Structures are given as C-alpha cells and as structure tokens.
C-alpha cells in the first residue's frame with residue numbers, strides 16, 4: 304500500500320487526481336503530510352491551447368511537460384474548457400505514474416462507468432469516428448484495442464438514439480432471488496430469509512404500475528422498451544408472475560414496444576409454465592445466465608443451480624420460440640483457469656443465443672463475499688487475455704459488441720460488454736447505459752433517469768432497494784414520479 308500527497312494549481316482538482324491515482328493503484332492512501340509519492344500538477348494556458356507540467360517525487364522521481372491544442376478546435380463549445388483542464392490533470396497524473404512504474408491502464412484516463420458517453424459527446428460535436436478513435440488514444444490514453452472497441456460499440460448504438468427519440472422506457476425491479484450469489488451487489492433479497500416481504504411488495508408494485516400507467520396514458524406515452532429485472536423476476540410463483548404481467552399489460556400501451564425483456568437469470572427459477580406465461584404476454588427477450596459452465600465454480604460462487612438445470616431452461620426457451628435469448632457470463636471467477644474459460648466459451652457458443660454479455664468480475668463491498676479471502680485465486684493477469692479470446696471467438700461466430708460499461712474495482716481494470724448477432728441488439732441496455740432517453744424505474748431498486756433532450760442533462764430518482772421501505776413510501780414515490788412526468792412535458 305503506497306501513500307500519495309497531491310497538489311494542483313487548479314482549485315477543486317485534488318479529488319480528480321485521487322480518482323486517477325486510485326485507478327492505477329486501488330490500495331492508494333492519501334495524505335497532506337509526508338508520503339511515498341508526492342505528485343504536483345500545474346496547468347496553464349488559454350482557450351487556444353493548454354500546457355501541463357508535472358512531477359512525481361518519492362520512491363521514484365520523474366517529470367513531464369506536454370502541450371495540448373485540442374481545446375482550440377472550434378467544434379468545442381465554451382463550456383468544454385474546464386472539462387479539458389480536468390482531463391489534462393488526469394493525463395499528467397497517469398503519465399507520471401507510468402513513468403514511476405505503474406502498469407498501463409487499458410482505459411487510460413477514463414475512470415467512469417460509461418466510457419461510451421465520451422464517444423457520443425465527441426461524435427455529437429462533429430468529429431468523425433476515426434477522429435474520435437485517434438483522440439481516445441492520444442488524449443485519453445486508451446490502448447488501441449479499447450479505442451477500437453469503443454468506436455465499434457458507439458457506431459452500433461447511434462441509430463438507436465434516433466429510433467427512440469422522444470419516447471420513454473420502463474424498468475420494473477423485482478428485488479428477490481432464491482438465494483444470494485456470493486459476488487452479488489444488486490437489489491436482491493434471498494427468499495430463504497425475505498419471502499414474507501413478497502406479497503406486500505407486490506401490492507405496492509401493483510399500485511405503482513397502475514398509477515404510472517394512468518399518467519402515461521394521459522400524456523399519450525407508449526413505452527419503447529420494457530424490462531423486468533431485479534433480482535430474478537421468475538422467482539415469483541406462476542400466479543404472482545401472471546398478476547404482474549397482467550398489471551403491466553392492462554396499465555401500459557404495449558402496441559409500439561420495440562422489445563420486452565424479462566430476466567430469468569437463475570435457471571432454477573424457470574419452468575415451462577412460467578416461460579409459456581411470459582411468451583403469452585408478449586415477452587420477446589429473456590436472459591438465462593450461466594456465468595460459467597464449470598459446476599465447481601457454480602458451487603463456489605453460491606449460484607445454487609446446476610448445468611443440467613441451465614440446459615433444460617435454455618431448451619425450454621428455444622422450444623417456446625422466444626425471439627431473443629441473452630446469456631450472461633463472468634470472467635475472472637476465483638479458481639478458474641485457462642481451460643475453464645475455453646470450455647465455457649465452447650459450450651456458450653454452441654447455444655447460439657442472440658445476445659451474450661461478458662462481464663468481468665468486480666469485487667464489491669456490498670457483496671456477501673470477503674474478496675480478500677479469494678483474491679489470490681483470481682487469475683487477474685489472464686483476464687485481459689480471456690476477454691480478447693472471447694471477443695475474437697464471438698466475432699468469428701458472427702457476434703459484434705453493442706453496449707459496454709465499466710464497474711469500479713473491476714478485475715484488471717477491464718469492462719463488461721454485450722455482444723449480439725446481427726439485428727438483436729438489446730435496446731434497453733443501450734438506452735440505460737447511454738442515457739439518451741427517459742427510463743422510468745418502478746419496483747424495488749428501480750432507478751428513474753429523466754433525460755432532458757436540449758441540455759442532455761439526466762436527473763436520477765431511485766426507488767428504495769429494500770422491499771419494506773419501498774412499500775412504506777409507495778405513495779410518495781408515485782406522486783414524485785407523476786410530478787416529474789408532468790414537468791417533463793411542460
């Protein structure tokens with residue numbers, strides 16, 4: 304663990320510097336006194352060009368000076384200057400850390416969850432795809448593979464922004480699962496301990512769906528996409544699931560839906576009756592998530608389902624003719640080695656699911672696992688290579704990347720990326736990540752994102768993750784959403 308003392312001549316940039324240091328050294332501690340490393344950054348210049356001067360002293364010493372005329376490009380607005388200064392600060396820090404021996408970060412100075420937002424920002428300013436890719440490498444220090452990946456994803460996504468312009472999407476969160484996977488940090492409560500909360504939660508959800516449905520009807524909105532997630536919605540009994548689908552069908556105008564997804568992530572929650580119900584109610588996309596095809600790992604991560612249950616679930620999905628199947632995988636699970644990932648990829652590709660999402664393990668504090676106990680079993684140095692192998696083999700099988708995001712503390716600083724066969728992009732996933740249209744989040748942990756199309760500003764209003772709190776606050780939550788909806792059209 305190394306300590307760092309940071310200085311910058313631009314006010315308000317210490318947190319920005321800390322953020323960058325933490326990306327390179329997750330164990331970093333910060334101090335204003337004596338430290339293993341002292342980093343000083345000075346930014347000077349005008350709106351025609353900036354200069355960064357920096358030095359690092361301590362266990363290793365180095366200096367850097369670089370000029371940047373990018374901000375002088377007339378395509379940038381006047382409001383871009385402060386942001387450009389912050390980017391220069393981060394770049395100065397990262398260059399110094401690399402000179403002092405830090406490994407190269409695949410995503411360079413991009414430390415946020417949504418790197419593709421930067422891609423779209425630059426494209427909206429009028430830069431061509433090639434110009435953006437060049438800037439991602441030169442100014443943002445992405446390695447060439449990540450810059451190319453971001454360009455590929457961004458170009459797939461852009462037509463969808465037009466397709467849903469002015470429309471809203473709906474997310475419904477069911478915050479229950481049969482048991483809790485060890486790595487999980489989602490809004491999910493195991494039925495083994497929280498089953499008594501389900502009925503009360505559903506009563507509140509019925510109210511929220513009905514009231515929001517009335518408001519949307521009054522305003523003439525019909526959703527573009529609908530996504531029931533969680534948790535695992537298919538953990539509900541058949542009759543609870545029927546009620547839920549019925550409330551949704553009666554409350555929202557679904558005639559112009561582009562996509563209707565239900566997360567059926569845990570194969571141990573699926574049977575023919577439930578899947579038939581989903582199909583009968585118009586669901587077009589289901590997600591069944593193996594995470595790994597190694598049965599030992601499944602036990603290790605607390606998934607509590609078998610490979611046989613997965614195979615049965617996928618066969619049922621195919622027999623019922625769902626148009627689109629997604630399968631989620633996690634790379635970097637403890638104990639997994641080269642041969643596990645090879646075997647998993649081979650099995651995965653055999654299903655020919657329309658969508659495949661490759662996640663990198665991200666140790667979260669909210670997980671039940673103490674990651675310090677399993678860290679030594681994660682093949683961190685192989686993860687980037689496994690992602691590359693996955694990308695190559697998926698590409699050879701006809702898949703291309705269509706959405707991506709990053710998580711804090713993701714193993715080896717990598718990303719999560721969704722792949723699709725041609726024409727099966729999960730539209731909700733694109734919209735949720737890129738925040739280019741309003742998404743109403745209902746149910747447990749549902750996050751509403753209110754998009755303002757002129758300023759591109761997004762306001763977030765979360766529903767509580769706790770089912771009991773959600774139930775207790777339901778009237779207030781619904782009133783707030785209805786008010787926001789009315790304000791969004793005035």
Ligand code: SF4
Pocket residue numbers: 479480482483484486487488489490491533534535568569
């Ligand atoms: S199935 Fe998904 S939401 Fe449920 S506990 Fe496991 S990771 Fe969390």
